Amino acid sequence: MTGKPAMTMHEIREALGHVQPGTPEATVQITRYEVSVLPADDINRHVFTINVEYRGDGRWAVVRHQRCLNAAGEWSWESIPSEREDDWLAAHRFDETTALRLAREAAPHIVVNGHTAADAVAHKQGQP
Known part of the structure; x- marks a missing residue:
């Protein structure tokens, strides 16, 4: 052990020449989830989707x-x-875990043209 702190990934990339020294490191933040009972490749997914969106301050x-x-x-x-x-705002803003739970609970019940998302799934699976 050298007693020196470990290099960050950004420092390692700079040392390897993958990043120009002094270039600020980009950050990534998740700001939106899509929640649906329909699979991602289903043509109707977009109309039966609920979004969970970040609104700042952890809400x-x-x-x-x-x-x-x-x-x-x-x-x-x-x-x-x-x-x-x-x-x-207090009634409609949640921590991330709660918001995702509420969206998952509501997703099967979204109604489009008189049919729920659960109906759409059943129809796709050949159920009446």
Whole structure:
């Protein structure tokens, strides 16, 4: 052991010549998840999808067509940011784990043209 701190991956890439010295390291942040019971290659997935979107300060929203889900499973219109009250935000913003759970619970029940996402899955599998 040399007593020197370990090199970061960025420092290793600089030392190998893969990155120009002094180039700032890019960061990556997940800001959106797509949640659906339909498989990714299904032609109808996009209409039966709920998004979980990062809204800052560690808070996530469960959204679909400019509506947000609250913890009771009710959808509400999401107004422009300057018109959102604190109590509305408290009811429609969650930690990441909770937002993903709520989206997963709601996903089978999304309705399009009178059919739920669960109906669409059953139809694809040949069930009546």
